[in-house]
Amino acid sequence: MKKIYFNGKIITLNDKELMADAVLIEEGKIIKLGLKDDLLKLAEGEVELIDLQGKTMLPGFIDSHSHILAVAQTLMIVNLSEVNSKEEFIETLKASLKNNPPKDGEWLIGFGYDNTKYEDQEHPTKFDLDKVSTEVPIFVSHASGHISTTNSKALEAFGYVGEDYEVPEGGVVRTVEGTNEPNGVLEENASLAPEKRKVIPTPSVETLLNCIKKAQEIYASYGLTTAQDASIDENFNGLLNLAAQKNELIMDIVGHAVQHVTLKLLKNEGTPKRKYYNHYKLLGGKTWLDGSPQGKTAWLTKPYYEAPEGENKDYCGYPTQEDDVVTEYFRSLIENNIQVNVHCNGDAASDQFIRCYKKALEMTNNNMDLRPVMVHAQTVREDQLDEMKEIGIIPTFFLDHIWFWGDYHYESVLGPERACRISPAKSALKRNMNFTLHQDSPVKMPNQILALHNAVNRETQSGRILGEDQRLTVMEALKALTINAAYQYFEEDEKGSIEEGKLADFVILDKNPLEVKASEIKNIKVLETIKEGNTIYKAK
Template identity: 45%
Template sequence: MKETIYINGDVVTVDDNNPEAEAIVVRNGKIIYVGDNSGAMAFKNDKTEVVDLGGKTLLPGFVDGHSHYFMAANTVNFASVAAPPVGTVETIDDIISVLKVDIEAGDYKTGDIVVGWGYDESLLKEGRVPTNKELDKVSTEHPIYIAHASGHKGVANSAFLKKFDINEDSVDPEGGHIGRYPGTKTPNGTLEEQAMMPIMMKLFSSPDQSRLVNNLKAVDKLYAGSGITTAQDGGWMPPSLQLARMADEQGLLKIDVVGYPFVESKDTFGLIDENEIGSYKGHIKMGGAKLILDGSPQAKTAWLSKPYHVAPPGEDETYRGYPFHENDQDVVEVVEECLKRNIQLLTHTNGDQASEQLIACYEKAQKNTGITDDFRPVMIHAQTVRDDQLDRMAQLKMIPSFFQCHTFFWGDWHLDSVLGPERGARISPVCSAIERGITYTLHQDTPVIPPNMIFTLWTAVNRKTRSGRTIGEEQKITVMEAIKGITINGAYQYFEEDTKGTITVGKRADMVVLDKNPVKVAPDDIKDIKVLETIKDGEIIFKA
């Protein structure tokens, strides 16, 4: 029996019935006492470990509302073409240089595919997307593809286009777009959404398993180092599921991971076994299904109800993005399948028209089936969801999981180019959700950005852009509301609120130690708080 007493702490329990404490006791991975020092020390015996927190802050372990855990493992070895603060790229020439260095330093054979991750034209000095001809300057022997920071589009060089038979005769797939030089049918290298996703699926479906297993160690440390004790893999493919189980069997995973296989139609539920949903096997749990309805606003592929503030190159002023599923009935059938089989559905919607499609289809599916049980459906990202839509989401008990850090990373871009001042100020409308009594979660969508939960707290409370502008003052929330979005609400999203999300007697000892209390520091100083330790089931899995 292992027993640990933590004393002299600034304990933020997130338990409304007992919000603050100075000590806790953990036995065999479970919390058995929360209170004052003297009460905790009453449990001490000759085998008890006593940890003096010395005034440091103890919170519940952070729960990731949405990310791509195993995709992050795939991207570890990709060349970083991201802008600061994630990377160093500021120009198209920088991208070319980074890729050349990667090829020279890497173990590439002639013809091997080279992938870069994280470019963002909104942060490039040229203010535009690179072309295939510019990437040809890197290499004409290696197929090259660079993914946009959102993961929803990318640019290929000529060798990559040739390898995957993308040419003048190629047609845009439903839910996708092939960029072309003005006035011609010649591809310019840009591949959006369904024009690139099947290709990326192939690249991710034939990985070097031994390399990925090693990468998982780095990814697990990255998440744990951010205080995360439960993560999500939002979009399982067969290799991801196999890798997850193999990694867990080898003891590589220290945190829990909840996976959601991709579905595209009622006929694509093959990876999902209802008997596996909801139960952990080691650190792995199948949570339900993942559906995508549109792209991303920062890539200007999200499906909006009104035109973009500034249309992307090649599009006219009426451009509103586009859906993944033009036929609503396809979406209705997916929802019906989930309702009939008791499967939680996570749905990616960024644009408000995609949000409308999800809400309307969910309403119709409930009416068609007569099933109104609460399966806690989740609207992933919900960047531009409107107040009238939040009203209906409250009726459906639909959880919005907000990509809150958009306010910093792309806030200026949204205000000036994507959405304009009025719509841009309402991205990630968390306060509007709270006003309606809606349960919400917060996330980083890793590997789009690093899984920095502390930074997410800062963005939710301050809503500052890169340039320092405040974006949507009325959507700011309190520190405790933000903390709930990455703890107890996240646990609720995964049907785990009885075992995780608060420091409460009887729950698992998933906790994080911080150098300062986010509730007590000045709002702008939250971003500077450090994660000192992460504890999973009573065991330290990260120590700074």
């Protein structure tokens, strides 16, 4: 059926025609923009009239970096993101173990703890988790996703026992002071390497499919019509393909395959743009070159403002891979016309990305527009932005860092000077670079309105402004969440703005972000999310 949306503030994000009076859609696509009466004459036949009642309509938001399957998994595990002390951490896990005991062979899994909230700012160790259980393996991931803490039973399963054990390259097993005995805290590949990820048992397919459904509902509630999973392995790829076959995907999901299976899952199609199958497509590859700033595992060129305990004052974090491995991965993708997404938080990691990608381009002599993506780009420098523009690298910024961890970055991680340049979106804009915004869910929920708020305000929870000169206008930030993100996915001709011929992907808000006070943007509510003409979320 044809539909006409009217009587609202329709922001098209099309520079040629920023506002529209009404929009006519049919079969999931935008047919025409114009005056309501003119569209009625054009439509003919049966037409559903949808009165926006003065509310604001925008193109559907597009998630430029997250892990929707990890969000689905968090629905099955213990959320520790709101815990404010080690004591509360332990009690929360104890309560979960008592109320929802794992079945035989299963682990107690938690996520989202943030040690910076604790009085001593220390990570919980196996000695803390052993108070919960020494019989059930326990694994809890840090809010950053790059550090985890485990009990003795889980360490045993990982193979980290005694003082003589092997750690995958790019990983660190923290130890009891003065010994090589693991203390339970694992960094990077110590738990993220493929052979280590396989150690943790997975839930049933039915349970996972149900949680994928719930995760999509969460994304839709934030106005998203396209989501991402940047950690696709063979199991995840099979799961999303199964969900697609069963017609259980209500939004588009873009996958990026992890490094060791990228070429196994992706074939050379002669073009980096790929087609969806029932709302799922595998678009590119993914690797990471360092860790997280708040975990102090990001790889910097200059030392941390305050070094972690046990490290010297020259500590700069560390890489996860050697140059030759990174270059070879890039070369293989470029030869096969495959986009790459690269996790870089520290500027030393950004240097490695730029250096190795340049070398890989020289080796392949491929001039195709592959739109490589630098994920996070937290501490990227001005000179690096110049090089990125020359190569065509798209930065996707995690500006929520300023709200959630900005004070910690200012006081401990980076210090005042570097903290005020974190996620330099305005610098990218001044170079006419395409850039996007993300929240790296489940690190933080995919709250696009909060991303908009933080890009415009750059204010920490204490009220400190980090980089006033890096603030974006509301319109600039909206484009980063829509049309720019569509470009990142090679979909700028299909999504990201309200234009004739594009998909009828919309979000309806209770207030116009172009009109409210900057300090009030975060209070805007998503009322409805529409994917190809069908409502996939409606506020109660």
